[in-house]
Amino acid sequence: MSTNLFAQTTITISDGNSGESIPGVLVKIQGQENKVSDNNGKVIINLDKSSILVFSHVAFETLSMQVAPESDVEVSMQPSTNALSEVVVSGFESERPLVHQAGAISKVLENELYRFNENSILSAFNTKPGIRIEQRAPASYRVSIRGSSLRSPFGVRNVKVYWNDIPFTFPDGTTDLNILDLANIQNTEIIKGPAGSIFGAGNGGVFSFESKKKITENYFSSDIGVGDFGLLRYRIGVDQKLEKGSVSASYVRQTSEGFREHSAVDRKVFQLALNSDISDKQSLSAQVLYSDLDYQIPGALTTAQLEEDRRQARPGSVEQNSSIAQKTVFGTLNHRIELGTKWENNTALYLNSKEFENPFILDYKRETALSYGGRTKFVLEDTWGNFPVRLLLGGEYQYGNTTAQNFGNRNGQADTVRFSDDLVTTQAFLFQQLEIEWTSKLLMTLGFSENFSRYDINRAIDAGPNEPSENQRRFDPILIPRIALVYKVNERSGIHGSISSGFSPPTIAEVRTNEGSINLDLEAERGINYEAGYRSQLGIFNLDFTAFYFKLDQTITTFTNEQGVVLFRNAGATDQKGLEVSIDYAPYRSQGSLIEEVKLSHAFTGHYFTFADFERAGNDFSGNQLTGVSPNTLVNLLDIRSKIGFYLNFTHQYVDEIPLNDANTVFQEAYNLVGSRVGWRNTLGSRWDVEVYGGVDNLLDETYSLGNDLNAFANRFYQPAPGRNFYGGLKVGMRY
Structure with a gap:
């Protein structure tokens, strides 16, 4: 007969900016029931080995970290309204904080897509400077980055679009953006202006x-x-x-x-x-x-x-x-x-x-x-x-x-x-x-x-x-x-x-x-x-x-x-x-x-x-x-x-x-x-x-x-x- 020996671990979760405790954080533990932090931001769990824990809260960025058994752990979570210095973007194929990127780049996060009616991507993207998506009829999009829609009586032209690093724009330069639903998009980066040095044809920019x-x-x-x-x-x-x-x-x-x-x-x-x-x-x-x-x-x-x-x-x-x-x-x-x-x-x-x-x-x-x-x-x-x-x-x-x-x-x-x-x-x-x-x-x-x-x-x-x-x-x-x-x-x-x-x-x-x-x-x-x-x-x-x-x-x-x-x-x-x-x-x-x-x-x-x-x-x-x-x-x-x-x-x-x-x-x-x-x-x-x-x-x-x-x-x-x-x-x- 064998017995699993668990060691008690206490986790205290706080706001990385203010230092205040965060109640209601969901803690996901592989192989165990999930836990939720109390009013003091504390969670007590039992671990038999070092494990990866995932911390999530609607107002904070999801965080994963490895936690050892029989320890006291301090977890600092960043608010979802991150500072520019903390937002990392790929931009011109360069993984750097947005604040140190060389170019006009906007990022549309998943939570921004879901602050509007979820029947269209249009509203979220139109909150970003220099970007305009028009809808001549339901599901008929026209995309403009810095006025690039002049030659687009309909459809998406003069803008290069990628989906999961794959060219989503057809070889002829047009893009069927209307076939995507919000469910097919989590995050988006937009380069405004010519990006031909990395992404080829298109004076408007890149989605x-x-x-x-x-x-x-x-x-x-x-x-x-x-x-x-x-x-x-x-x-x-x-x-x-x-x-x-x-x-x-x-x-x-x-x-x-x-x-x-x-x-x-x-x-x-x-x-x-x-x-x-x-x-x-x-x-x-x-x-x-x-x-x-x-x-x-x-x-x-x-x-x-x-x-x-x-x-x-x-x-x-x-x-x-x-x-x-x-x-x-x-x-x-x-x-x-x-x-x-x-x-x-x-x-x-x-x-x-x-x-x-x-x-x-x-x-x-x-x-x-x-x-x-x-x-x-x-x-x-x-x-x-x-x-x-x-x-x-x-x-x-x-x-x-x-x-x-x-x-x-x-x-x-x-x-x-x-x-x-x-x-x-x-x-x-x-x-x-x-x-x-x-x-x-x-x-x-x-x-x-x-x-x-x-x-x-x-x-x-x-x-x-x-x-x-x-x-x-x-x-x-x-x-x-x-x-x-x-x-x-x-x-x-x-x-x-x-x-x-x-x-x-x-x-x-x-x-x-x-x-x-x-x-x-x-x-x-x-x-x-x-x-x-x-x-x-x-x-x-x-x-x-x-x-x-x-x-x-x-x-x-x-x-x-x-x-x-x-x-x-x-x-x-x-x-x-x-x-x-x-x-x-x-x-x-x-x-x-x-x-x-x-x-x-x-x-x-x-x-x-x-x-x-x-x-x-x-x-x-x-x-x-x-x-x-x-x-x-x-x-x-x-x-x-x-x-x-x-x-x-x-x-x-x-x-x-x-x-x-x-x-x-x-x-x-x-x-x-x-x-x-x-x-x-x-x-x-x-x-x-x-x-x-x-x-x-x-x-x-x-x-x-x-x-x-x-x-x-x-x-x-x-x-x-x-x-x-x-x-x-x-x-x-x-x-x-």
């Missing part, structure tokens, strides 16, 4: 999404959300620890009738993830994402139609069943290995298949696409002489093949084929980056990439006056440099500056347009960005300030022909000057009081963009404001958290007037959006997590458009957004 990777416990969760306009969203998820890794799965479905006529949405997303620690030096992860998306397109309205009934669809949209149906399968494989003591390699591969169907007022489009590619990088951490260095070498390759057919649209059904093309896109680049710490305070980064791109448009059928043809466009290899400096004033503040080059070739969707023309003369955009900034933690204040000047040549803009088809052209040059400022602070924090924390955040964007040289059809638009860009945006956030689990989130956003055409004769009026979410979340016992919430969007019932049509044909500029609307939901999680 890097990361889904949940590290599983620390077996967990089942489910939630349901409802709202006005028939909104229903439900999710089921399960996380399972394995001996040397974990597996997780989630399924989400979201449906809505929509605010406007003919604006219904039905989206189903399934994700399966496997993570395995092969050894201390190797790890392997795989993901499968399946998305089935179906949404209607109500279309843009004129001023008269807007005043008559802002909920109506554009005439013809219902009869022609203007909509998009898309099924996507995305498979990924990531491998990390340490090569000795100084080198490390990360390699990621993906395979993507898509079926796309788009009846529109003017035509009917069907596409079947297959793409694959990958990214690999080698990292060396070493010392050359007396200087610590970090060397990065890598490459990225993408190949895409799309069979695209355009038909006539007869009452929502595909009619006679107009033209059919086989589209092949190849994009690749090599990148190198060297970081040198010249002194303990001065860090220099020097990066280059060599970019190659080509597309082939092989027309098999053309019912128009043109003969079937083979068209090819190859862009000459382009060298993209970047140099950046960071001066560490101290551990809590830093000054950064950079000069970076960027380029963005036209996408196939811009070269091959819906009426059948092929514009091989469209040139790539080229630009140089000059940037300087300051970040610091000043007592309770976190400050992030950036000023930039971006000079862009061969700017691609949109116009419409007499049939209303959107076409593209190079429009000379643009001057883009801007300021981006964010500040957050917690003026009140008292652990254990009824109100434990009050936090305020402010974000200002000043984008003063103009056409430097732009003439068209005898009209000189030089000096005009850049179309689609608001010069001033201000966001104010208030978050209040209580001891018993109640919380209040309040959001105000001011958006200045937006020019809707190149001539600056039509503007979207300035507007103020106000919203709020209240709820209660808590841990019941050691197994159950519960949250109940409700909220309101557009509390002031503003009349505005969140995603206007630019340079619109027949003055159909406006895509009306919902008025005042309400939502709510319930979340339940169980450890097993």
Whole structure:
């Protein structure tokens, strides 16, 4: 007969900033029942051996540490509103605190995604300076980083997107951001401005999404959300620890009738993830994402139609069943290995298949696409002489093949084929980056990439006056440099500056347009960005300030022909000057009081963009404001958290007037959006997590458009957004 001998261990948990004890901390102990800290922040547990314990609390960062038996342990937890000096970001493939990063980088944490209605990622990202996500219709996104949406009448272009280190942007430069749900995203980093030295084409910047990777416990969760306009969203998820890794799965479905006529949405997303620690030096992860998306397109309205009934669809949209149906399968494989003591390699591969169907007022489009590619990088951490260095070498390759057919649209059904093309896109680049710490305070980064791109448009059928043809466009290899400096004033503040080059070739969707023309003369955009900034933690204040000047040549803009088809052209040059400022602070924090924390955040964007040289059809638009860009945006956030689990989130956003055409004769009026979410979340016992919430969007019932049509044909500029609307939901999680 054997007896397990346990030794009693006392753990005291406190706030790392104030030193006050933290009650209600969930302590997860492998092989035992979970514990919760008492009112004095103490937990007493029995251990028979040294074990890894996980400490979690809704207001603090989750912490893991090894605890020995028969000991007294002091645990210090950091509030989830971390100082800039404590927020580590990858940025330009450099793991450093944000305060010492050389570049304009924003981070959107998981808790920020869930302070709004959970039907969209839009609201959380629009709280960050320099970033704007528009929604022309439910599930129809348009992304702008520093005004980069000028050439995007719809969809996501001129911005590079990654998901779990995998290129999520297609080889042709477009991104189906709308196939992702909040459940597929945990944290996000956004680089603002050209990042071609590391990430290739795209003058706007980079979105890097990361889904949940590290599983620390077996967990089942489910939630349901409802709202006005028939909104229903439900999710089921399960996380399972394995001996040397974990597996997780989630399924989400979201449906809505929509605010406007003919604006219904039905989206189903399934994700399966496997993570395995092969050894201390190797790890392997795989993901499968399946998305089935179906949404209607109500279309843009004129001023008269807007005043008559802002909920109506554009005439013809219902009869022609203007909509998009898309099924996507995305498979990924990531491998990390340490090569000795100084080198490390990360390699990621993906395979993507898509079926796309788009009846529109003017035509009917069907596409079947297959793409694959990958990214690999080698990292060396070493010392050359007396200087610590970090060397990065890598490459990225993408190949895409799309069979695209355009038909006539007869009452929502595909009619006679107009033209059919086989589209092949190849994009690749090599990148190198060297970081040198010249002194303990001065860090220099020097990066280059060599970019190659080509597309082939092989027309098999053309019912128009043109003969079937083979068209090819190859862009000459382009060298993209970047140099950046960071001066560490101290551990809590830093000054950064950079000069970076960027380029963005036209996408196939811009070269091959819906009426059948092929514009091989469209040139790539080229630009140089000059940037300087300051970040610091000043007592309770976190400050992030950036000023930039971006000079862009061969700017691609949109116009419409007499049939209303959107076409593209190079429009000379643009001057883009801007300021981006964010500040957050917690003026009140008292652990254990009824109100434990009050936090305020402010974000200002000043984008003063103009056409430097732009003439068209005898009209000189030089000096005009850049179309689609608001010069001033201000966001104010208030978050209040209580001891018993109640919380209040309040959001105000001011958006200045937006020019809707190149001539600056039509503007979207300035507007103020106000919203709020209240709820209660808590841990019941050691197994159950519960949250109940409700909220309101557009509390002031503003009349505005969140995603206007630019340079619109027949003055159909406006895509009306919902008025005042309400939502709510319930979340339940169980450890097993």
